Amino acid sequence: MGRKRDIEDEALLAAARAVFVKKGFSxxxxxxxxxxxxxxxxxxxxxxxxxDLFFAAMVPPDLDVDALFAPPRTRASGRASLESLALGIMEYFRKLVPVFLPLLNHPSFDFATFAHGRPDSPFGRLQRGLHERLDRLARDGVLSAAHLTGAALGLFSSLHFLAIVEKLHRHRIDxxxxRSIVRAxxxxxAPRVKRRGRGRHPAAHQRKRPG
Amino acid sequence: MGRKRDIEDEALLAAARAVFVKKGFSxxxxxxxxxxxxxxxxxxxxxxxxxDLFFAAMVPPDLDVDALFAPPRTRASGRASLESLALGIMEYFRKLVPVFLPLLNHPSFDFATFAHGRPDSPFGRLQRGLHERLDRLARDGVLSAAHLTGAALGLFSSLHFLAIVEKLHRHRIDxxxxRSIVRAxxxxxAPRVKRRGRGRHPAAHQRKRPG
Known part of the structure; x- marks a missing residue:
């Protein structure tokens, strides 16, 4: 009986989530x-x-942080690593946003609780995972360590916003x-020296003149 | 009488906006x-x-694009220009988001119409203004022209998301x-050559080793 009740609870929450995602809290x-x-x-x-039903039903979808932030099996350039990381995060936001949008509009929704309240919240794990992955890339020497916080914040927030836009536009963002954000x-x-070659310690480099 | 009616209409829309901003469409x-x-x-x-009342009331706040994207009177570095640009955009998003959040959750809200439908929509003017300003900085040689689209998209979307977070957190983002996003x-x-000096054509530069 307990198991049947659990299944019914889960079915009710899934039904509520589907309806709230479609129509919002109203x-x-x-x-x-x-x-x-x-x-x-x-x-x-x-x-x-x-x-109560709304907040029980509108939980963020599960996130496989290990898979998302695992280093690639084959050796990839720093930029290629960042691009696949960004595309992976975007895929997660695509699943998160339909749940997140109705939530964030509820008057008693508390973002801090949602983002950080539960230590294993996918949202918090995503932020930590991204930061750790960038840190790892920096320690491996394929990424400059100077702006990890700004880069993590900028990537996280711009991708999240793009997923919101995508949902509202009902049109997948290319x-x-x-990649254009990652490349920027x-x-x-800054208009400045551009290195040549692909190695970590390029022997030849050339200054690119602005303009 | 016509004028009195206009004032009453405006007062009704202002009252509706205040209530919808606080409580959403419900x-x-x-x-x-x-x-x-x-x-x-x-x-x-x-x-x-x-x-009908909701969509009439929830219009984006006006945006003084000329003031926001005017070149600074004193000569500023490219990075300083970008920072003040980003902080100015953030100020606008702080006014926009309280109106934008309830709107974007309405089932029949159409983002494309909101963003681009009216040629003089503040949202569209902001996007165009940012792109033109970056383009101008690139033509002035203080900014690399290689990634203007990605940078404009990344800045615009990350700042917009930060303003959403700020509203939900009820706590001003520092x-x-x-600046940390702009600096990234x-x-x-990329771990690469770092120039020294402040001029546009640095005579001395040094390669920064990764790690």
Missing amino acids: ATTREIAARARISEAVIYQRHPTKA DDAV FWDGL | ATTREIAARARISEAVIYQRHPTKA DDAV FWDGL
């Missing part, structure tokens, strides 16, 4: 009950208020747009 | 009527549905966090 428990094929009374037995971060905007 | 026309000190009947005479964009992440 969706009715009547619609959710219809989708879950139970009565509204059963919903309120398990979740005293619609807000991987090249993600990679090469930098 | 706010009732009853609350809005109370705030505007009119009857609900008057609201529905002017706006057939709550959604200017240094904004400026110097780049």
